[in-house]
Amino acid sequence: MILAATPAGADGQLQQAHSQYVLRLADTSLVLGQRLAEWIGHAPALEEDLALANVSLDLIGQARLLLTYAGELEGQGRDEDALAFLRDAPEFRNLALAEQPNGDFAHTIVRHWLIDAWQLEIYAGLERGVDTRLAAIAAKAIRETRYHYRFSSGWLVRLGDGTEESHERMQRALADLWRFTPELFTPDELDERMSAAGIAPSLAELAPRWSARVTEDVRLATLALPAAQPYPWHGKRGVHTEHLGYLLAEMQHLQRTYPGAHW
Amino acid sequence: MTEADWPLFEVFIRSRSGLEHKHVGSLHAADARMAIEHARDVYTRRQEGVSMWVVRSADIIASDPEEADSLFEPARDKVYRHPTFYAIPDEVKNL
Numbered sequence: 303m304i305l306a307a308t309p310a311g312a313d314g315q316l317q318q319a320h321s322q323y324v325l326r327l328a329d330t331s332l333v334l335g336q337r338l339a340e341w342i343g344h345a346p347a348l349e350e351d352l353a354l355a356n357v358s359l360d361l362i363g364q365a366r367l368l369l370t371y372a373g374e375l376e377g378q379g380r381d382e383d384a385l386a387f388l389r390d391a392p393e394f395r396n397l398a399l400a401e402q403p404n405g406d407f408a409h410t411i412v413r414h415w416l417i418d419a420w421q422l423e424i425y426a427g428l429e430r431g432v433d434t435r436l437a438a439i440a441a442k443a444i445r446e447t448r449y450h451y452r453f454s455s456g457w458l459v460r461l462g463d464g465t466e467e468s469h470e471r472m473q474r475a476l477a478d479l480w481r482f483t484p485e486l487f488t489p490d491e492l493d494e495r496m497s498a499a500g501i502a503p504s505l506a507e508l509a510p511r512w513s514a515r516v517t518e519d520v521r522l523a524t525l526a527l528p529a530a531q532p533y534p535w536h537g538k539r540g541v542h543t544e545h546l547g548y549l550l551a552e553m554q555h556l557q558r559t560y561p562g563a564h565w
Numbered sequence: 566m567t568e569a570d571w572p573l574f575e576v577f578i579r580s581r582s583g584l585e586h587k588h589v590g591s592l593h594a595a596d597a598r599m600a601i602e603h604a605r606d607v608y609t610r611r612q613e614g615v616s617m618w619v620v621r622s623a624d625i626i627a628s629d630p631e632e633a634d635s636l637f638e639p640a641r642d643k644v645y646r647h648p649t650f651y652a653i654p655d656e657v658k659n660l
Contacts, residue, residue: 347571349603355604449605456598464651 313346316499321375322438323496325385326538327424329396332386333444333546334417336553337362340404351452355401357414360446367439387557391546398537399482401546408461408471415454419515421447427503436501437497455519462523469524476520477534484534487512492538520548573622574600576607578614586618594619 338358345351369382380388383536400417404410414466425447461468487509496502520527535541554562570595577586589608594600600619609617628636644650653660 345594349594349607352610353602353606356610453602456602459594460599 304392316495317375317377319492319495320433321372321498323492323502324368324372324375326395326397326492328365328372328385329394329550330400330417330421331361331368332365333394333396333549334400334414335365336401336521336549337402337404338410338414339488341410346407354410357450357453357564360443361452364439364446365514366441366444371435371439383557387554390540391550392540394542394546394550395538395540396546397482397485398535398541398543399479399485401537401542401549402479402482403545405475405478406471407457408475409478411457411461412472412475414450415458415519416479416483416486416516417514418447418451419519420517422451423508423512424494427508431502432500452535458519458525462520462525471524472523476525481531481533482535484531485537488534490536490539571595574604574619575606575622575625576600577618577620578604578608579616580614582615586616589613591622 335358336362338354341354342358365386366382369385372379373382373385382443397417397420399413400451402409402413423443425440425444429437431437431440442510458472462472463469488504489505493502493505497504517527535543537543537546572595574594575591575592576589578589579586588631592600592603592607594603596612604617604619608614640646
């Protein structure tokens, strides 16, 4: 334990908040990356299998950079692996949307597209922030995210404006997942603190841009936007749906069974 | 619609600026946009390219292998079409 690396008092508190904030970004990428990796060998076509694996690897790559940074800010000597494999569900800070099961291809696409559109705004905001390390990670990640969004919005329109069955499935997926979207732009105390410190963008400023993008895509896909959901989920505060535990059990079992195992 | 119904596309990749696009393989996709995305995901994962073309395989007009004799055989005995056929005089320095 390198406790001495953590500054005491107000600075130390801000640094711990900073670490928690980076952890939220990291966990959303990690959990979504793990979900997409579940498609490997099961996607509807060979080409889609590779596409989903590529996107998954991009997200896990983002998670590695962010976890490493969160661990350094925390100053407890935890590296990316300790954070990814040795934390339990209540310690994860990802958006609850990211952990939702793959379901059918429609659910996977809608979940992914909603988060892609969110990451586009968040990363663009982080690029302009005062934290140069986070800005550099965001600058790398946003190039990947632009492609992810191209991929997911393409499928959204193709299936939404496709056959009667594909349209119906997309509409159902949108209805199922919409209730997790208020969390994306409902700031809590930590979000507000980070944005006041100039580290993170203000969620209230980003929300209309995300909304406009998502509404336009839904229109192109000939789908109907579900009614607004007033209640935000709190995945970023560690309150998760039951699905995260199963995901972590699969992701972590090897490190938990054989601690320190490596290729 | 299954992948079996998706049309086949041929993929051409330019590996560096200034070089030509080269045929690298084929893939299935439902439309042109998906074909570009698939080409990116299947054929450029290791930085193989800076530009891609995709063409519907059905749009390619190919020569008939049955006609190979009449198309290509006549060139066989015209060795004078190769530059190596001609002896270069010693006096010519810059050829």
